[in-house]
Amino acid sequence: xxxxxxxxxxxxxxxxxxxxxxxxxxxxxxxxxxxxxxxxxxxxxxxxxxxxxxxxxxxxxxxxxxxxxxxxxxxxxxxxxxxxxxxxxxxxxxxxxxxxxxxxxxxxxxxxxxxxxxxxxxxxxxxxxxxxxxxxxxxxxxxxxx
Amino acid sequence: xxxxxxxxxxxxxxxxxxxxxxxxxxxxxxxxxxxxxxxxxxxxxxxxxxxxxxxxxxxxxxxxxxxxxxxxxxxxxxxxxxxxxxxxxxxxxxxxxxxxxxxxxxxxxxxxxxxxxxxxxxxxxxxxxxxxxxxxxxxxxxxxxx
Amino acid sequence: xxxxxxxxxxxxxxxxxxxxxxxxxxxxxxxxxxxxxxxxxxxxxxxxxxxxxxxxxxxxxxxxxxxxxxxxxxxxxxxxxxxxxxxxxxxxxxxxxxxxxxxxxxxxxxxxxxxxxxxxxxxxxxxxxxxxxxxxxxxxxxxxxx
Amino acid sequence: xxxxxxxxxxxxxxxxxxxxxxxxxxxxxxxxxxxxxxxxxxxxxxxxxxxxxxxxxxxxxxxxxxxxxxxxxxxxxxxxxxxxxxxxxxxxxxxxxxxxxxxxxxxxxxxxxxxxxxxxxxxxxxxxxxxxxxxxxxxxxxxxxx
Numbered sequence: 001x002x003x004x005x006x007x008x009x010x011x012x013x014x015x016x017x018x019x020x021x022x023x024x025x026x027x028x029x030x031x032x033x034x035x036x037x038x039x040x041x042x043x044x045x046x047x048x049x050x051x052x053x054x055x056x057x058x059x060x061x062x063x064x065x066x067x068x069x070x071x072x073x074x075x076x077x078x079x080x081x082x083x084x085x086x087x088x089x090x091x092x093x094x095x096x097x098x099x100x101x102x103x104x105x106x107x108x109x110x111x112x113x114x115x116x117x118x119x120x121x122x123x124x125x126x127x128x129x130x131x132x133x134x135x136x137x138x139x140x141x142x143x144x145x146x
Numbered sequence: 147x148x149x150x151x152x153x154x155x156x157x158x159x160x161x162x163x164x165x166x167x168x169x170x171x172x173x174x175x176x177x178x179x180x181x182x183x184x185x186x187x188x189x190x191x192x193x194x195x196x197x198x199x200x201x202x203x204x205x206x207x208x209x210x211x212x213x214x215x216x217x218x219x220x221x222x223x224x225x226x227x228x229x230x231x232x233x234x235x236x237x238x239x240x241x242x243x244x245x246x247x248x249x250x251x252x253x254x255x256x257x258x259x260x261x262x263x264x265x266x267x268x269x270x271x272x273x274x275x276x277x278x279x280x281x282x283x284x285x286x287x288x289x290x291x292x
Numbered sequence: 293x294x295x296x297x298x299x300x301x302x303x304x305x306x307x308x309x310x311x312x313x314x315x316x317x318x319x320x321x322x323x324x325x326x327x328x329x330x331x332x333x334x335x336x337x338x339x340x341x342x343x344x345x346x347x348x349x350x351x352x353x354x355x356x357x358x359x360x361x362x363x364x365x366x367x368x369x370x371x372x373x374x375x376x377x378x379x380x381x382x383x384x385x386x387x388x389x390x391x392x393x394x395x396x397x398x399x400x401x402x403x404x405x406x407x408x409x410x411x412x413x414x415x416x417x418x419x420x421x422x423x424x425x426x427x428x429x430x431x432x433x434x435x436x437x438x
Numbered sequence: 439x440x441x442x443x444x445x446x447x448x449x450x451x452x453x454x455x456x457x458x459x460x461x462x463x464x465x466x467x468x469x470x471x472x473x474x475x476x477x478x479x480x481x482x483x484x485x486x487x488x489x490x491x492x493x494x495x496x497x498x499x500x501x502x503x504x505x506x507x508x509x510x511x512x513x514x515x516x517x518x519x520x521x522x523x524x525x526x527x528x529x530x531x532x533x534x535x536x537x538x539x540x541x542x543x544x545x546x547x548x549x550x551x552x553x554x555x556x557x558x559x560x561x562x563x564x565x566x567x568x569x570x571x572x573x574x575x576x577x578x579x580x581x582x583x584x
Binding site for chain 2: 032033034035037038041065066067068069070071072073
Binding site for chain 4: 016018019021022023038041042045079080
């Protein structure tokens, strides 16, 4: 995990760096659409590591579940390349985090994709929707200056 | 490819059947979010097979490119299961097809996810946006009763 | 799961049928090498379902772990196609099953790949190698006429 | 691409560094077996970049095709971790490179897996087996001190 010096990712408190792999390209010779959601997921997990999601999940049984996600593809990616993937929370409620993702191509020096994710609090013991622990919400507010 | 007898997919002219694989589950013990986009892609490709997309691509150099896609997760999927995945075009313009996808779980007997895809006409020789051949548009209209 | 009527898979007590997906092809326009191991895994899991591996895992804590696997690629696969994937156990010891896999292409009407897997008994509670329950071994012997 | 300072990879002229992603874990909570072959593939491609495989493929139409591959799993991998993946050619013939791969876990500070790959020269225009250009063979010999 890193803080990006890339201006287009300046608003993202969590940014990870990932290699583009040859095997991620499909028969159209560019990175397959499903791979962008692996990029988003990896940034979302890194964001969760930062705010301690997994630690809360262990102690409270309440964890995140992805309710919806989307991607807008701006420029095709090809191997070889390295991407920076940012994750931020735009809107926070007791039970929902609305996140935004951005994929920046180092080779092309521009955004290759943007995306969204709706991450809902889920009680994995009672198997139903829940609310995030207040301390977790507070950590997101501090991280995002919300 | 098949025409579904499943009521919730009745509006989808193209429906494919796919097995849920054990290896598609992630550490949370249900099918990983990226896999749903593989499901959508497979239905989109089957739809393209039906209207002859690849044949037009060979003769005109103009083919589809995915500009945006989204998924709403309704119920987690687990192995073993089989899903029916429907694809339909809701809105058609000269250069854009707005598609909808639905994933029906045979085991749970209900929809597990819905999604969208924006499929844009692209000139793979001139490397820029284009318009779909009129004959292809006509085939979509007939298939969808648009 | 099915019993194959395909002669080249006649020796395989467990055979599954899987679609080849467009998105499994890589930039060389044929099914990527990693996908064959997903095919093998899916047949291995179906084999485990047949002999009750997961049921034993729940009751004894002892389950299978893959120690080694290999694939020989005979003919490239492309979308569209359907493959039959067979799994059999060639050699059985108290702690090890040596398995063989075969991938048959319906479109090409011939074997596309063969493979091996060494599946070792593992005690998931004590985190160390173990031995398979005698009843499980007996089921494999009956299934394989060993 | 990098030259490793890791003793267990000292014999590997090409070593790449890859992050272990959360989404690469399966329902058994460790990195799925198919992912190791993506690791090997990525190192094989980096090796090909070093000796100029793709440049030869463009000018001669002769490129590599994977005829067989295997993996021995030594220690399970989990997120978070970073792996170093080495690739070397152990035996070289006019038409065949026998390669070896090794996956080193930074977190565990030991080898997590080893593997092999048989990479055969293929004439992608005439669609049949071929021989590697002499200049390419020479580059491998120099790189490997063969």
